[in-house]
Structures are given as structure tokens and as C-alpha cells.
Amino acid sequence: MSDNSSNRIVIPLGPQHPALKEPGSFTLTLEGEKVVNAVIGIGYNHRGLEKALESRTYIQNLYMIERICGICSHTHSVAYCQAIEEMCGVEIPMRAKYIRVIIAELERLHSHLLWLGVAAHEIGFDTLFMYAWRDREMVLDMLAELCGNRVNYGINTLGGVRRDIDDNDAHEIKKILRVLHNQISYYLELATNEPTLIARLADVGKLNHDDALKFGAVGPVARAAGIANDVRKIEPYAAYDEVPVNVITDDHGDVLGRTLVRVKEMLESISIIRYCLDNLPAGEILAKVPRKVPAGEMISRTEAPRGENIHYINSDGSDIPYRIRVRAPSEANWHGMKHMLEGSFLADVPIAIAAIDPCYSCTDRAIFVNSDNGESRLYDWKGLREYSIKWHRDRGLNIADIQIPMAKNYIQIQRKTND
Amino acid sequence: MNNEEIIVSKIFDRFEFARDKIHVQKRLRIISDPFSREEFEQIIEYLHDELGFKIAHHIVGIDYGEDLGFIYMLGNDEHIIFALKEKVSKENPEINSMTKYYPSLLMHELELVDLFGAIVKDLPDVPSYPLPDGWPKGNHPMRKDWNPAYFDHKTMTYNPPAKEVKEDEKQ
Structure with a gap:
């Protein structure tokens, strides 16, 4: 039996969006293209x-x-x-x-x-x-x-x-x-x-x-x-x-x-x-x-x-x-994840993670959110709307110019397309 | 007798101390009163090894005031949920890891450590879950006496107001 331990490399996957647009970290030990060990880190969405x-x-x-x-x-x-x-x-x-x-x-x-x-x-x-x-x-x-x-x-x-x-x-x-x-x-x-x-x-x-x-x-x-x-x-x-x-x-x-x-x-x-x-x-x-x-x-x-x-x-x-x-x-489905990843190819890791359809927020139900600069701000609806309009306008997009079809119209368009 | 009652009677026959402390709440639900650490471990071993409770759904931590309670939600092939309770004092909140029977309980036991301050023996060396790095030691947010209003997000410190000393306590 050959010892391949010297050929092993450890790569971090995540915590930003390892497979889905949600945070989770996966520390993968690879032997060639194969995952031989996986350490899963979650808890980034714990909200108290x-x-x-x-x-x-x-x-x-x-x-x-x-x-x-x-x-x-x-x-x-x-x-x-x-x-x-x-x-x-x-x-x-x-x-x-x-x-x-x-x-x-x-x-x-x-x-x-x-x-x-x-x-x-x-x-x-x-x-x-x-x-x-x-x-x-x-x-x-x-x-x-x-x-x-x-x-x-x-x-x-x-x-x-x-x-x-x-x-x-x-x-x-x-x-x-x-x-x-x-x-x-x-x-x-x-x-x-x-x-x-x-x-x-x-x-x-x-x-x-x-x-x-x-x-x-x-x-x-x-x-x-x-x-x-x-x-x-x-x-x-x-x-x-x-x-x-x-x-x-x-x-x-x-x-x-x-x-x-x-x-x-x-x-x-x-x-x-x-x-x-x-x-x-x-x-x-x-x-x-x-x-x-x-x-x-x-x-x-x-x-x-x-x-x-x-x-x-x-x-x-x-x-x-x-x-x-x-x-x-x-x-419940996180527990089998380590088992699914170990032995698989690196290229299969994202789809293997996505295939349990993980919901990080569900898992980390339960703390507090610090804003980026350490300050907290409370927006009312009007303030939030104004912030959103300004954010988009600063990036060259005027929301007031966008024509959004009503939901029912959209459904009719869909039906015509599919018929 | 239905399946739930048969399971309860088997436990009563095996463990005299458990008599009248386990109840069939309704179809597919068996709930126990809180047991001491030693009694709890005897029952959970019996449930796992001999009564077919091979599934562990999760653990509920609960603050009973002077004590901490841990409710292990176990399951069998008949889809019965058995809520087996363990109680330890807050002064010595030490319990044994049950991952030897149920590997899937690891994350839930880590949660008991962070959120309730349980000391779980024989846990593997894995990163803590779910509190963030830098969380102040000795702060267990799911204990009833921990008030989020006293937690400072910027400094990550817990600053409860000084305890008021009553006149008779001064003397």
C-alpha cells in the first residue's frame, strides 16, 4: 500500500458561496483530484x-x-x-x-x-x-x-x-x-x-x-x-x-x-x-x-x-x-455531507453540496448582525426605499424608468409562450 | 396495547426507577420526565441497543432555572418520536457525548456547549458551533439569565448592570 500523504493538499472552499449563494466553509484535503477528508464549517447565518x-x-x-x-x-x-x-x-x-x-x-x-x-x-x-x-x-x-x-x-x-x-x-x-x-x-x-x-x-x-x-x-x-x-x-x-x-x-x-x-x-x-x-x-x-x-x-x-x-x-x-x-x-442532512464528499472528485463537490438542497438559514436558526462598519442603522420603509433608489442611481440605473409587467400579465405571456 | 405502550412497559420492566416517569402523549409520541445522568444513560443505551431507536433527530436544550435539561429526540422504524430527558445542575453541567450511539448528534451537542454551557465529555476535536469566533467565554445566550440587551456588538462583551444589593444583604 502506497503512502500518498505527502501528495496531499488542503484547499478551503467558501465560506463565501461555496455552491449556493449562502455561506458555508468546506476545508477539503485532496489527494490528486480526490477528496480524502472534508471539514464542514457552518454557523455563519446564526441569528438568535x-x-x-x-x-x-x-x-x-x-x-x-x-x-x-x-x-x-x-x-x-x-x-x-x-x-x-x-x-x-x-x-x-x-x-x-x-x-x-x-x-x-x-x-x-x-x-x-x-x-x-x-x-x-x-x-x-x-x-x-x-x-x-x-x-x-x-x-x-x-x-x-x-x-x-x-x-x-x-x-x-x-x-x-x-x-x-x-x-x-x-x-x-x-x-x-x-x-x-x-x-x-x-x-x-x-x-x-x-x-x-x-x-x-x-x-x-x-x-x-x-x-x-x-x-x-x-x-x-x-x-x-x-x-x-x-x-x-x-x-x-x-x-x-x-x-x-x-x-x-x-x-x-x-x-x-x-x-x-x-x-x-x-x-x-x-x-x-x-x-x-x-x-x-x-x-x-x-x-x-x-x-x-x-x-x-x-x-x-x-x-x-x-x-x-x-x-x-x-x-x-x-x-x-x-x-x-x-x-x-x-x-438533518448536513450529517451525511462529509460522507458524501469524502471519496468524490473535487469537481463534483459543488453539485454534491447543492444536491442536499442545503438551507443555511434553516440550519443556523438561532445572534446578532454587525453592520460592516460596526454601526447599526434602522431604516423605516421610506428610508429604505430612498436608500435603494440612491444606490441604483449611483450606479447609473434609474428605477423610475423601468416598466415592470403586472403579475397576471406575466402569467399570460408565459402561457402564450408555452402553448 | 399499542406499540407506544409496549415500548414504555418494556422500559418499566427493565428499569424500576423509570416507572411512571415515561408517558405516551399520543400516537407516535413518548415523552419522559427528566432523569439523572446515570439513569438517562442506562435508558438511552437500552433504547438504542434493544428497542430499535436507531435515529436521533436532535437535542433540545432547556433552562429549568437551577438545572439544565436536555431532551433527546429519538426515533425508530415505526416513526415514533421518543423525547428522553436528562437533567443536570447548572453548577456541574457535565454530560457524556451520545455520538457513540448516534453520530448525527455531534452538531447538536456542540450547540449545547455554546448556547447552554453544557460540558460534553468525549466530543471530538472539531470547530465550535454555532457561535462566532471571538465570542466571550462564559456567555451562553440560551440561558434564561442571559439578556441580549446587555451584549455590546462592537466590543463583543457582555455588560450586565451591577447587581443591586438589598439593604439586608449589606449587613
Whole structure:
């Protein structure tokens, strides 16, 4: 056996944007092109959220809980709300449960499309990146129409949801879903038949069934290793006990498998949304929840786009939680990362990292931000807007001259293009 | 008996000290009262080795006032979440690393060290997580008596106001 230790070099990857536009550091020891050791450093996005949650009321915390993650904000607010509703013994209206499912599946669609674009970009397939992100805009427009926001939807509240879906909304959503279904079916055909794509993704970032279990992988990472775990089936929440859900699995255990699982899950999400719109129960969308939560503790879980999301809430009987702990899915998927990287080629590292769809903000939920010059400034909305206009004008761009099409017009343009 | 109740009864049969301190909260949820360090380690070994709890979701640190609590969220193939609690005094917050059973707990134990001031024995030599480099020693932000209002971001120092001394304490 030869000793190659003298040929080893250590290279730092990150912390600025090692794969995605988020911070994480990877210290890689290479032997030739092969990674023989990886030390992962995260924590750059730690914001002190869990501490902040302990000094605000349950209602105020709704705002903060949604900001754990910009991509999967809804799954966090669902987990939080349903834990408190159960602690208070409140059964929310069925219509509200269905609306929570519709928004959850739209969130899964836009999250998976975002991932598909990022993954395509990491392997140099920028055409697919542009296609996926163009289609994601349709989903974000739907979310904006239904909730008022593209992200951080604010649809959930304690006791149900804040906005209803009318027949016109349902009709518009179904039309857009038809376009999306065609597009996503095309991506599935690509991932199944396109030889270059398959050759680039197969056997990269391997995590087999046993290792996925050992490292506690969740979501599409686990399902791509043949583990059929999905909270929507295991412990149905919201309206998932009434809505048919097929759990998508694959046995590749690599980035190709994760791609196939996510693309197929998007088609499944479209079926779920259609079912919910066709079977949306009539009635109220909100039940009354007391301001103070009875003393006790509750563990609530949801299936986020990235996997199992667990919230622990401990109440001392007041209107402020004693302790909230969030175990986001990315936090679970980091553990297998070292294993995936070691033995892989350096060129595969970015796509292997991206393939768990890591969310650094989710992982580092919980301190304080120093501004660059050590000073803190508080902007009101007007001040922030003026700062933004000045920032762009200093760089030769006058925002007032830009004509932005309205969301609905954009969707019509998209539909014409795809028809 | 359902699966959750069978698991609890097996623990009661094995460990008399655990009787009536573990409860089935609802389907797929088993929650314990806090156990001492020694008792906790006996139960977690049994859960891992003999009752099939091979998954560790995470650990919740909690400040009980005089004591620190650590809730280990364990899972099995039937998707039951077992919240097993351990309690140690703040004066001696020493616990053993459970990464020998659950490698995925490493990051969560590092979090207990930084945020709660736990002393976790047998942790590997890895960078601390999640507090930034230069964070002042002895400051554990998730303890209830740590107030973010007294933390100076520029100097990275914690400056609580001088404790008021009551008249009867002066004498």
C-alpha cells in the first residue's frame, strides 16, 4: 500500500458561496483530484431566532417563525401553528386545512424548481437553469395572488388561515398548473433520457440506504436512497389524511436519484393541488385560539420541501413560549455531507453540496448582525426605499424608468409562450 | 396495547426507577420526565441497543432555572418520536457525548456547549458551533439569565448592570 500523504493538499472552499449563494466553509484535503477528508464549517447565518422567540407572544412569533427560511417559510408556520392549536385543544376548520395543503404544495413546487435551476447551474447546464427559474416565477406569481407575498406568505395564523381561495383563484391556478405540468414532464424526460445529464449526475454524492439511515438523512435525500419516509404519510397533518399522496422513492442514492425524486415530487404536488381545489370544503377558515397557551409541551412535524421539519414548543401557561426549538430538515442532512464528499472528485463537490438542497438559514436558526462598519442603522420603509433608489442611481440605473409587467400579465405571456 | 405502550412497559420492566416517569402523549409520541445522568444513560443505551431507536433527530436544550435539561429526540422504524430527558445542575453541567450511539448528534451537542454551557465529555476535536469566533467565554445566550440587551456588538462583551444589593444583604 502506497503512502500518498505527502501528495496531499488542503484547499478551503467558501465560506463565501461555496455552491449556493449562502455561506458555508468546506476545508477539503485532496489527494490528486480526490477528496480524502472534508471539514464542514457552518454557523455563519446564526441569528438568535430561538432566543428572540422567547421574548415575544405566540402571535408575534408567527412573523418570526416564517423568517427562519425564505424558501420554506410556510412549512415552519404550519408546524408552529398546529403545535399551538393542539396544545389549546382547538380543531381548525377543514377548509383552512385544505388551504394549508395547497400553499404547502405550491411551496414545494417553487422550492424544487429553485433547486433544479441551482443544480443545473452547478453542472454547467444553464439552459435548464433558465427554464426552471422561469417556470418558478409562475408558481411565485400564484403564491403572490393567493397570499399577497411571493415568499413569507403570511397565510397561516393560529386557528387557521388568513385568506380564502375563491372559484376564480382556483380556475386561474388550474390553468397555470396545466402549463407547469407540461414543463415538469419535459424535465422528467430530460432526467430520465438525456445521456449527458445522466452521466454527469450518476454516482456523484453517493449516500446509500444504510448510510442515509445512519446519518439521519431526511426528505428527497433519504427517499433517493430508497427510504420511503414522508411525514405527509407517516403522520398526516393539515388535510393530508384526506388527500391522496404518493411517496416518491428511488434507489440510485446519488445526485441523479435526488433529481428524479424532486422532479417526480413536483408532478405529485400538482396532483395534490388539483385534488384540493376540486374538493375544497365549504365553511370557515379560522377558529378562535386563546391568547395564553396551557402549560405543557408539544412536538410537531411537517414534510418541508427538504424533508422532515420538527418543532418543539414548551409553554409555561403564559402568552409567551418558554422554549421553542426548530429542527429544520437541512440540519438533518448536513450529517451525511462529509460522507458524501469524502471519496468524490473535487469537481463534483459543488453539485454534491447543492444536491442536499442545503438551507443555511434553516440550519443556523438561532445572534446578532454587525453592520460592516460596526454601526447599526434602522431604516423605516421610506428610508429604505430612498436608500435603494440612491444606490441604483449611483450606479447609473434609474428605477423610475423601468416598466415592470403586472403579475397576471406575466402569467399570460408565459402561457402564450408555452402553448 | 399499542406499540407506544409496549415500548414504555418494556422500559418499566427493565428499569424500576423509570416507572411512571415515561408517558405516551399520543400516537407516535413518548415523552419522559427528566432523569439523572446515570439513569438517562442506562435508558438511552437500552433504547438504542434493544428497542430499535436507531435515529436521533436532535437535542433540545432547556433552562429549568437551577438545572439544565436536555431532551433527546429519538426515533425508530415505526416513526415514533421518543423525547428522553436528562437533567443536570447548572453548577456541574457535565454530560457524556451520545455520538457513540448516534453520530448525527455531534452538531447538536456542540450547540449545547455554546448556547447552554453544557460540558460534553468525549466530543471530538472539531470547530465550535454555532457561535462566532471571538465570542466571550462564559456567555451562553440560551440561558434564561442571559439578556441580549446587555451584549455590546462592537466590543463583543457582555455588560450586565451591577447587581443591586438589598439593604439586608449589606449587613
